[in-house]
Amino acid sequence: MAKTGNINSNLSFKERLSALKNLPELFRLVWQSSPGKTTLSFALRIARSAMPVALLYVGKLIIDQVVELNRHGGSQHELWKLVIIEFGLAVLTDGLNRMINLTDSLLGDLFSNYTSMRIMRHATTLDLDQFEDSVFYDKLERARQQTVGRSVLLSQVMSQVQDFISMAFLLTGLIAFNPWLILLLLIAIIPSFLGESYFNSQNYALTRSQTPERRELDYVRYLGASDETAKEVKIFGLADFIINRFKTLSDQFYADNSKLAVKRSAWGTFFSVLGSIGYYAAYGFIIYQTVTGKTSVGTLTFLAGSFRQLSSLMESMLNRFTTVSQGAIYLNDFLEFFEIKPKISVAKSPLAFPNPIKQGFTFENVGFQYHNSESWANRHLNFTLHPGEKLALVGENGAGKTTLVKLLARLYDPSEGRILLDGIDLKEYAIDELRLNLGIIFQDYLRYQMTLSQNIAVGNISEIGNQALIQKAAEESLADALAEKLPNRYEQWLGRRFNDGVELSGGEWQKVALARAYMKDAQVLILDEPTAALDARAEYEVFQRFAQMTKGKSAVLISHRFSTARLADRILVLDKGTVLEAGTHEELILKNSRYAELFRLQAKGYQ
Numbered sequence: 001m002a003k004t005g006n007i008n009s010n011l012s013f014k015e016r017l018s019a020l021k022n023l024p025e026l027f028r029l030v031w032q033s034s035p036g037k038t039t040l041s042f043a044l045r046i047a048r049s050a051m052p053v054a055l056l057y058v059g060k061l062i063i064d065q066v067v068e069l070n071r072h073g074g075s076q077h078e079l080w081k082l083v084i085i086e087f088g089l090a091v092l093t094d095g096l097n098r099m100i101n102l103t104d105s106l107l108g109d110l111f112s113n114y115t116s117m118r119i120m121r122h123a124t125t126l127d128l129d130q131f132e133d134s135v136f137y138d139k140l141e142r143a144r145q146q147t148v149g150r151s152v153l154l155s156q157v158m159s160q161v162q163d164f165i166s167m168a169f170l171l172t173g174l175i176a177f178n179p180w181l182i183l184l185l186l187i188a189i190i191p192s193f194l195g196e197s198y199f200n201s202q203n204y205a206l207t208r209s210q211t212p213e214r215r216e217l218d219y220v221r222y223l224g225a226s227d228e229t230a231k232e233v234k235i236f237g238l239a240d241f242i243i244n245r246f247k248t249l250s251d252q253f254y255a256d257n258s259k260l261a262v263k264r265s266a267w268g269t270f271f272s273v274l275g276s277i278g279y280y281a282a283y284g285f286i287i288y289q290t291v292t293g294k295t296s297v298g299t300l301t302f303l304a305g306s307f308r309q310l311s312s313l314m315e316s317m318l319n320r321f322t323t324v325s326q327g328a329i330y331l332n333d334f335l336e337f338f339e340i341k342p343k344i345s346v347a348k349s350p351l352a353f354p355n356p357i358k359q360g361f362t363f364e365n366v367g368f369q370y371h372n373s374e375s376w377a378n379r380h381l382n383f384t385l386h387p388g389e390k391l392a393l394v395g396e397n398g399a400g401k402t403t404l405v406k407l408l409a410r411l412y413d414p415s416e417g418r419i420l421l422d423g424i425d426l427k428e429y430a431i432d433e434l435r436l437n438l439g440i441i442f443q444d445y446l447r448y449q450m451t452l453s454q455n456i457a458v459g460n461i462s463e464i465g466n467q468a469l470i471q472k473a474a475e476e477s478l479a480d481a482l483a484e485k486l487p488n489r490y491e492q493w494l495g496r497r498f499n500d501g502v503e504l505s506g507g508e509w510q511k512v513a514l515a516r517a518y519m520k521d522a523q524v525l526i527l528d529e530p531t532a533a534l535d536a537r538a539e540y541e542v543f544q545r546f547a548q549m550t551k552g553k554s555a556v557l558i559s560h561r562f563s564t565a566r567l568a569d570r571i572l573v574l575d576k577g578t579v580l581e582a583g584t585h586e587e588l589i590l591k592n593s594r595y596a597e598l599f600r601l602q603a604k605g606y607q
């Protein structure tokens with residue numbers, strides 16, 4: 001496992017600046033989330049930026065009036081008018097602050113929803129292969145984290161613009177008085193900026209290097225406290241093992257993070273003292289000017305206030321620059337995720353899917369290797385699935401049966417050779433039409449924590465409102481008897497996670513999953529160990545119905561039960577990814593080869 005503290009990517013100032021090029025893309029996404037609220041946020045901030053200088057200036061006028069009235073007396077009318085104006089400005093400032101916060105938080109929620117949807121949508125376009133790649137997973141994870149944090153980045157960028165305008169106003173006043181004060185200001189601020197910038201880049205590099213461990217930490221947390229894992233955790237007594245693993249990982253995080261935090265805090269204190277020295281030097285200078293009569297008391301308060309505000313504005317702007325540029329770097333991860341393109345090729349002008357299929361699917365020397373595996377899952381596959389044919393795939397665990405079916409559905413494309421449909425490469429057909437024509441139920445089908453109706457309808461989601469079809473599909477797979485038993489019948493929530501759901505037995509879940517295959521009028525039905533969890537009677541009935549349902553259609557059955565496999569028109573025996581032998585049950589038994597051996601072994605088990 002990689003060490004969590006391994007920081008290998010120090011980011012230079014140049015890299016930070018170049019990351020800012022991501023900001024327009026961020027603005028585009030925010031704008032798409034809500035054009036109205038984005039405009040409002042801008043308008044509010046521009047109004048807010050004029051407030052500091054206006055308040056200081058009115059304050060200066062008030063003090064000069066007070067000093068004047070003290071010395072020479074006269075009407076107080078002007079003075080009170082100024083006080084009312086300052087009061088109005090203070091109320092307005094507070095109102096603007098609140099409105100800005102409100103708009104930003106609403107905009108943040110909309111942005112987070114919008115980008116989460118974009119991520120989901122993009123993820124669905126990607127290949128299964130990509131999901132099985134841990135580098136891809138890390139990217140997806142980082143992109144997911146960005147959905148919440150990025151709206152903060154936007155507020156920061158907008159605050160930056162707001163502070164910049166405020167500074168321009170304040171600086172104008174300061175320069176008019178004495179330009180040298182600006183120099184003092186810079187001397188006070190720059191070390192602090194460089195320090196912050198350095199520590200932010202260290203922080204980013206650390207967080208980035210921790211991504212795989214963070215995923216593992218999430219996984220361990222899930223293992224330790226989830227309804228799906230509770231059973232095994234109890235039975236195998238895994239609690240201590242899991243908690244210890246969590247502790248090791250989280251201790252490592254803590255050690256790495258705290259080391260950096262302590263260093264950062266120590267340097268931060270030093271830089272802040274430097275900042276105070278700069279401020280008090282300038283302050284002393286202005287006081288001296290006032291005492292020697294070179295400037296009025298009102299101007300003293302204006303300048304001292306301006307200097308203080310400018311110094312804090314500059315400091316927060318410079319600090320924010322490092323946060324903004326760091327955020328912009330994180331944005332790289334987010335945008336990179338959208339740049340990942342599916343590798344499965346899509347035909348430019350796809351052919352119409354044949355209906356009916358005339359020659360069938362032909363595997364021509366097909367081989368497939370998982371990208372993270374040295375060995376071949378399938379190799380030298382040569383056979384045809386004829387129209388209307390029922391084909392059974394048998395073979396030991398890991399022989400490549402499921403992979404073959406995934407190739408047929410183009411969840412992967414062959415690493416070598418090709419698959420033809422009616423003599424034309426499968427890649428020439430539209431992939432969604434291909435999948436529409438295949439009804440596949442995988443061995444590791446999902447148990448959706450949804451209603452029974454919805455669990456069946458996922459087989460053809462466009463028919464989710466077609467209750468008659470759902471019930472018919474349930475009848476075919478024997479799930480209808482189950483519906484009768486459930487308190488809310490088809491509207492019963494399944495699984496324990498939500499809404500008083502009911503948990504089903506393994507066989508009952510399998511019947512529900514099987515019903516999905518009957519939701520569409522697919523030309524080819526593929527069942528990957530469809531009856532493994534069914535009792536003997538249910539299995540027999542399921543196959544009776546399956547035979548009726550698939551009359552005239554092609555079907556592929558993967559099964560470890562030879563009683564099932566023997567019903568097929570032809571049996572392919574797979575071994576180490578390739579077809580070892582093929583034929584009907586009788587032919588294979590006569591040949592007295594591998595199939596016959598396995599068949600006898602199983603039959604013996606039943607005696």
Ligand SMILES: Nc1ncnc2c1ncn2[C@@H]1O[C@H](COP(=O)(O)OP(=O)(O)OP(=O)(O)O)[C@@H](O)[C@H]1O
Pocket residue numbers: 132370371372373376377395396397398399400401402403404443
């Ligand atoms: N996602 C994957 N990544 C890497 N290797 C995989 C992946 N899925 C399967 N394999 C490997 O490919 C080979 C064939 O697996 P496959 O699932 O096709 O076998 P199978 O015949 O369906 O097995 P079973 O009877 O156990 O379901 C196995 O050696 C397996 O370890």
